Ligand SMILES: Nc1ncnc2c1ncn2[C@@H]1O[C@H](COP(=O)(O)OP(=O)(O)OP(=O)(O)O)[C@@H](O)[C@H]1O
């Protein structure tokens with residue numbers, strides 16, 4: 130309980146909207162309010178300050194729009210302001226959709242709120258190898274708030290890929306989502322998160338992934354920020370020989386804010402984590418990177434590497450990074466690196482001497498910088514389309 | 528063609544070129560020799576428009592047009608090419624697409640049509656063979672992991688592809704084996720013609736056996752201190768720069 134906590138209009142309304150009885154998330158919220166700069170893990174991403182005014186629940190429809198990323202034969206689920214408004218008529222073999230699922234109480238309360246307030250907690254279960262990508266499109270519009278909660282369960286040896294696109298039109302909406310991934314033995318999931326929203330939107334998208342022995346969880350992120358956006362992924366290696374890749378790129382212009390927070394726990398021996406984030410900041414863009422590796426005493430032979438590199442295109446941009454290693458085992462390989470720098474002026478001159486305009490040379494160097502974070506993406510088409518989104522962003526800068 | 532008149536260049540508050548004048552008429556190849564640190568590379572950067580090389584006095588013109596107000600890429604489109612003394616590695620940038628983007632950017636700036644992918648590929652394969660770079664090298668990120676000599680070959684490949692009207696070779700011969708040296712000679716001699724000029728910066732007579740200069744200039748302490756025929760290069764080979772350094776001091 131926080132003494133003298135002055136609840137904002139937003140917090141008061143949110144508390145009032147929680148179920149009167151048996152709401153754990155509501156009880157926590159009434160005690161501590163929303164995360165703010167006073168919380169160590171949110172010190173650079175102050176959700177409370179970004180959401181002061183009361184918000185109504187969003188209307189359950191949005192205008193249709195072309196997907197941010199068009200995929201080859203996607204199995205598409207469309208969440209319109211949090212409401213599952215479109216799902217495929219029939220699902221391919223090996224994929225089922227149900228409601229329910231079990232939910233632990235997360236240490237963070239926003240995902241708990243999302244689970245309680247979402248219209249339903251959807252569960253996608255995959256068995257065998259799913260050839261087509263699952264596409265969850267979270268579309269937001271207007272000035273209300275909405276919550277989503279989706280679980281993805283991969284049975285033993287299952288293989289799938291999933292794209293979550295967080296898209297939105299103009300408006301000061303607040304979208305709060307929680308994803309839960311459970312990978313059974315030897316299962317393999319390729320996850321891609323794509324985020325693009327207007328200046329006024331506030332987004333928190335949280336995910337927790339539990340990996341059994343030999344499971345493979347590969348995640349890529351491409352984000353362009355919003356008024357305040359936090360993409361958080363927690364991974365727990367629970368079985369030996371599990372492997373996680375957490376890669377991401379972000380490009381921020383204007384006054385956009387994007388926070389990539391990751392927390393990977395290694396509790397058993399022989400797990401691998403590779404993490405690489407690349408950030409490009411223009412104007413007054415604000416990037417936040419928090420990466421934490423926890424390696425328990427028993428988690429010998431852990432191999433965990435983390436790097437975050439930021440490229441500052443403007444003097445007014447800001448990036449805050451906090452890589453953190455908490456290692457209690459002695460026979461491990463763990464490393465982290467963090468850099469921030471400007472474009473190489475020598476390379477720029479070289480390229481311009483060959484005839485490229487300054488904008489062309491900058492664009493080529495920025496793409497070369499960012500593309501490393503997509504090294505793990507096996508689908509060349511998807512990679513090319515992500516590069517097009519980056520090119521579009523670059524063109525808007527010049 | 529290229530005319531430099533009383534050029535003064537200041538780099539980080541230090542005057543490096545102190546009233547340098549030089550003229551290379553169309554169709555000619557001129558060599559510049561001079562001791563380390565005398566300002567040869569500074570001159571090549573000043574001509575091509577590198578930032579931080581401040582022109583405090585004088586002018587540089589190509590075909591009578593002053594270059595001073597032009598961006599580096601405008602100068603490139605006008606026909607200037609610099610073979611860098613120390614070519615860079617640019618990780619993550621694909622070699623072929625870089626050269627093609629450069630070529631098309633120049634063509635576009637001159638109001639010419641872009642080259643098609645097929646024509647480009649044909650041309651670069653042919654020229655890569657001449658400069659001695661394998662297909663595998665063209666597929667790598669630009670110059671990444673290349674040896675010093677291979678980087679110089681890449682400079683010559685770009686010159687051959689971009690077909691500049693005026694080429695500056697800043698110690699392209701340094702670090703090259705005999706075959707590569709001959710190759711540089713071949714590329715330059717092939718391009719030599721009544722509408723083209725070259726400025727070849729070198730420390731050694733050797734390159735000038737393959738690229739016969741019309742004139743040789745000695746640059747010492749930021750100025751041209753002597754100009755003459757190819758015999759100057761041979762003299763320097765024998766006696767070094769002593770007399771110029773004393774006269775400059
Ligand atoms: N960016 C820079 N900052 C500071 N000093 C510079 C810079 N560029 C050149 N200089 C100085 O200017 C002088 C001339 O350098 P430059 O590279 O032009 O010589 P050079 O004649 O090409 O020598 P070399 O034969 O060794 O290549 C040197 O004293 C050098 O240290």
Ligand SMILES: [Mg+2]
Nearest residue numbers: 567568569612
């Ligand atoms: Mg030099």
